[in-house]
Amino acid sequence: MNWTNSCLQRLSNDRLAFIFPAFTSDYTDHPAQSVPGFGERFENFLQTAAGLEDIELLSFDFHSNNFLDDELKTQFITYAYSCTLSSLLREVKINPSISAGYSMGIYAALFDTGSVTFGGGLEMIRSAYRSLRSSLDGSYGMGTIIGLSDRDINQLIDKVAPGVQITNRNAAFSYVVSGSREGISCLLNAAKEEGALHIRNLQVSIPYHSVLLKYGAEEFTRRTKHIEIKTPETRILSLIDSSILSTPELIRDELYRNLFRPMNWFTAMETLMKTGITEFLECGPSTALAKNARFTEGIRFYPLTSIFPSPSATS
Amino acid sequence: MVTITEDIRKEVKDIVYRFFAEECEVDIARIHDQTGIINDLDGDSLMFLELIEIFKKKYSLDIELKVIGKYAVKHPVTTIGQLIDMQLLIIEHGNAILELDK
Numbered sequence: 410m411n412w413t414n415s416c417l418q419r420l421s422n423d424r425l426a427f428i429f430p431a432f433t434s435d436y437t438d439h440p441a442q443s444v445p446g447f448g449e450r451f452e453n454f455l456q457t458a459a460g461l462e463d464i465e466l467l468s469f470d471f472h473s474n475n476f477l478d479d480e481l482k483t484q485f486i487t488y489a490y491s492c493t494l495s496s497l498l499r500e501v502k503i504n505p506s507i508s509a510g511y512s513m514g515i516y517a518a519l520f521d522t523g524s525v526t527f528g529g530g531l532e533m534i535r536s537a538y539r540s541l542r543s544s545l546d547g548s549y550g551m552g553t554i555i556g557l558s559d560r561d562i563n564q565l566i567d568k569v570a571p572g573v574q575i576t577n578r579n580a581a582f583s584y585v586v587s588g589s590r591e592g593i594s595c596l597l598n599a600a601k602e603e604g605a606l607h608i609r610n611l612q613v614s615i616p617y618h619s620v621l622l623k624y625g626a627e628e629f630t631r632r633t634k635h636i637e638i639k640t641p642e643t644r645i646l647s648l649i650d651s652s653i654l655s656t657p658e659l660i661r662d663e664l665y666r667n668l669f670r671p672m673n674w675f676t677a678m679e680t681l682m683k684t685g686i687t688e689f690l691e692c693g694p695s696t697a698l699a700k701n702a703r704f705t706e707g708i709r710f711y712p713l714t715s716i717f718p719s720p721s722a723t724s
Numbered sequence: 725m726v727t728i729t730e731d732i733r734k735e736v737k738d739i740v741y742r743f744f745a746e747e748c749e750v751d752i753a754r755i756h757d758q759t760g761i762i763n764d765l766d767g768d769s770l771m772f773l774e775l776i777e778i779f780k781k782k783y784s785l786d787i788e789l790k791v792i793g794k795y796a797v798k799h800p801v802t803t804i805g806q807l808i809d810m811q812l813l814i815i816e817h818g819n820a821i822l823e824l825d826k
Contacts, residue, residue: 604790607769
């Protein structure tokens with residue numbers, strides 16, 4: 410394998426973090442396609458996932474973008490993609506100082522740090538989805554609002570969408586909200602009228618990180634207590650409160666609260682910056698997290714293509 | 725209130741072109757005023773927000789984002805040229821930009 414790229418040599422493991430996304434809305438970017446060995450290993454992981462969880466996963470194909478309307482399958486595929494990529498990077502000694510999972514990306518972060526097996530992570534994803542889904546009665550969703558402050562959004566929630574909750578801050582003036590489908594719709598419309606630069610309904614049926622999921626999170630904990638969690642080999646960052654998850658007990662508690670407590674991506678990035686973590690690799694099928702990170706000054710997301718140029722770019 | 729001079733107009737245009745060339749990883753020579761921000765460059769609203777922050781700092785603007793959002797609803801921006809015109813109006817009028825519609 411040819412890993413002698415100048416960008417690769419500039420990466421410093423001491424300053425490096427791996428970030429794992431939860432979902433993607435498009436696989437056609439496929440940023441890891443130029444990573445040597447990716448295709449074969451991804452195929453292996455996907456076959457394992459198909460054998461353990463859902464045989465239909467075998468028909469996944471990057472170009473047709475299939476399964477994007479299936480929340481659980483999309484999570485499985487994203488997880489397999491992330492695990493493939495991070496394991497290949499670690500094999501060539503690109504070892505991050507810390508890993509973090511964005512929302513449901515936590516399961517890939519656990520696999521990356523040796524805390525759970527690939528199968529254990531798959532089972533957690535399935536258990537989370539089913540526990541949360543079965544705890545809900547009604548229609549739910551999430552949305553993003555860009556251009557308003559949290560104060561503005563909370564005022565709108567009080568006015569037009571009681572029960573909806575801010576569940577993540579991606580950047581200054583970029584927020585995620587979760588709640589009933591109707592509440593989200595009312596809030597997004599009101600936000601647009603209030604002057605939001607952009608609103609978007611997210612294609613999910615579960616209001617992740619909302620207090621509505623507390624009961625489902627308890628069920629998840631019961632369903633997954635038999636899955637072994639080991640002490641992570643490298644540090645894992647909590648995106649709930651930016652603490653370090655260094656023991657199996659802390660990780661298990663994080664898995665529980667990660668389902669129904671709001672996260673704060675922006676604060677987590679700032680916290681990493683303060684501890685000297687300034688270089689990031691997004692281990693997933695898109696570059697959405699890198700885009701979110703643009704508003705934290707001083708951090709640098711390395712596009713995979715800068716480390717592993719495609720053959721056409723180097724010829 | 726800032727008076728828009730030819731120098732400022734040129735500077736704004738230059739910043740916008742450079743910004744999109746870098747963010748969207750395209751050759752700056754391929755960008756022109758009629759270039760579509762979403763259709764041609766695959767740009768997004770976060771880029772718009774980032775650009776506003778750049779101009780807020782550069783020209784010490786005191787303008788609320790939601791004022792810009794309200795103006796943008798009535799005057800949607802799809803091309804680089806339209807975006808430059810809007811940035812110039814923001815720099816010139818600040819929060820009073822909404823008064824232009826009255």
